[in-house]
Amino acid sequence: MSNDSQGPLWEVFVQKKAGQPFVHCGNLHAYDKEMALQNARDLYTRRGEGMALWVVPSSAIVSSSPEDMGSFFEPSNDKIYRHPTFYQIPDGVGHM
């Protein structure tokens, strides 16, 4: 393997079946969109893992930082009433 530029980083999302969410499964290097899509196909769907793919430049992703943890997530810890466990979910509802 050479150590020169392998192109920018892309994040890969795979959808297992139509209607289900696209799930992040990893990342890869590629120079352009077509190459990113082909690499995602070869790296992440070789064993029938999915029916559709998204590739997104990693640079396009906005991430929260560790310092945000307190102000972002802790306020929800004492608000247990927000969980849907107090409600009966009808049998007809699929994956929730």
Add this chain to the structure above:
Amino acid sequence: MTSQEALVNYTLRLGDTSLILAQRLSEWTGHGPFLEEDLALTNIALDIFGRAKALLEYAAKVEGKGRTEDDIAFFRSDREYFNALITEQPNGDYAKTIIRQALIDCFDLAFYTELAKSKDETLAGIAAKSIKEITYHKRHSFSWVNRFGNGTEESFNRLQKGLNEIWPFAGELFEMNEVDALLIKEGVAVDLSTLKANWEKEINQLLAKANLVAPEGTYVQTGSRKGLHGEHLSYILAEMQSLPRMHPTAKW
């Protein structure tokens, strides 16, 4: 020549062409320009090995001498191999491997699309299964030709050099002999002359997009239909066959 002999030879030609190409491509395993491309080419090699296995299995069956596809792959010498010369050419750098693959993918997609209509049900079945795989191979190799051709001066020069080296071997893909004549009459084989104009058109478009110029006035190298090869095939077979020949009863 009987129909059976022709069918065995025809199927060997297709099986050997797939086997030797896959063997060549698999030389890149662990040596790709980077991880993603290493895996992409290995995937493609595996698809083509799968096709080779199915074809050689069928050749063994039609031949009816009790041989298996492994016997056919590992216990024949170079003069008994009928792979197209283009498949045995050395990989060179990645640009040369890619342009060789693009020329072959373009031919294969048209060829197997036609073969899927063959009156021979087994060949038609193998061909039908291969079409989707080759559609992807072609998308991969064509996009890389475009990328190299429009990349840097270095990538363009390497691609043009690769094309110059591989071009004299492309014409043989369309060569036909008495085997083709007999099997075309029976509705089994593909008339290769019907594929040529479209192949040239597609390849010319691809080359133009990548700013490449096809070498002119080169002599078309042939011989594989008669089992005549360059020295490269002997080395491929030596590597590929040494283990089963040394240990004929070895099992995975």
